[in-house]
Amino acid sequence: MGSNGIVLFAHGARDARWAEPFERLATRLRELRGADAGPVSLAFLELMTPDLPSAVADQASAGASVVTVVPVFFGQGGHIRRDLPVILDQCRAANPDVEIRCSVAVGEDADVIEAIAGYCLRQASS
Template sequence: MNANALSPRGIVLFAHGARDARWAEPFERLAAKLRALSGSGTQVSLAYLELMTPDLAGAVAAQVAAGCTSITVVPVFFGQGGHVRRDLPLAIDACRAAHPHVDIRGTVPVGEDDAVLDALAAYCLRQLS
């Protein structure tokens, strides 16, 4: 049996951050939904680029401490602006350097996924009622 199959996996939802703590509420709800759907074998964390904690390095370190050997960073952004194109790859590379035994990968921003765009379009259409 694959040893990684027994290790918890990690998902880090990576968002921009804001001064107003209420800004993070939808991301916290998303993380809670993901925890409920993914089961106990998956660690789910939030991380922020700036203005809020934890940062990506802190979230990844916590997941590594919890035993994760595979971590996926999901940018909760609508597109690939400078933060996703420039800042996030540097932060992921720093995490890889700090934890060379852990498979750390990033995905495209959620806003570039057709299923996410379909859900948003359906939401917008419901507002016409």
């Protein structure tokens, strides 16, 4: 039985420092999951590498039988509603033995919104 991988899918930017919070997120997720749980990778829509097909292919090669793509976006705009489904279809066609799932964007989660609201509150009162 293969492992269960997670790919954190982000937009990408020209400035390499833009990716730092995503790298911290991946590191924290690996800690929370433990060493045996399966791979955690980053993938980008544009301007940064790897792209999503490469990241999924890497996890498939490493033995993942399920890959969960988590869009690390706040809103579900055109990138998530229009671009991502096309890329996911490419990933599924290229990796027919892997179950490729996709969650809704992290910004839609109530706990994430609560954490951001708490941060805003601290900023305004400091």
